[in-house]
Amino acid sequence: MAKHLSDKDIADIVELIDSWNFDVKLTWEKLCEQMKSRLSLEHTRQTIQGYYRIKAAFKEKKISLKNGDGRVSKTPPSLSIAAIKIAKLEAENARLKRENSELLSQFVVWQYNAQLHGISMHQLNTPLAEKKTRY
Secondary structure (H helix, E strand, O other): OOOOOOHHHHHHHHHHHHOOOOOOOOOHHHHHHHHHHHHOOOOOHHHHHOOHHHHHHHHHHHHHHHOOOOOOOOOOHHHHHHHHHHHHHHHHHHHHHHHHHHHHHHHHHHHHHHHHOOOOHHHHOOOOOOOOOOO
16 A cells, blocks of 8 residues: 655645646646656555645646646747746646635634634634653
């Protein structure tokens, strides 16, 4: 059984999707190949499709590529590199804004449920217990 992906692994995969070149068709299989070669992560399509952030970033990038976003016109190489970097950052920014909006919506639901069940702000703000280590 394959190991679970860490938060850093998921962030790296999402960044890989954000920086996907428009000249290469985005498929789950090609993403898995790039993960293996660039990130040294070997997982199946089924595994990575199970992570919401990866699946959402993949879907957004597919739509973006289909609409022709990120295509760079004939320009000098230095401008092409800058345009590619800008397109990557814009895609990442849009994805992060969407994720932030979803997290804020989830927070409102939690806030409502906490109030409904009589949980106080003091209880909500109680810090996590420290992890005990053995020596």
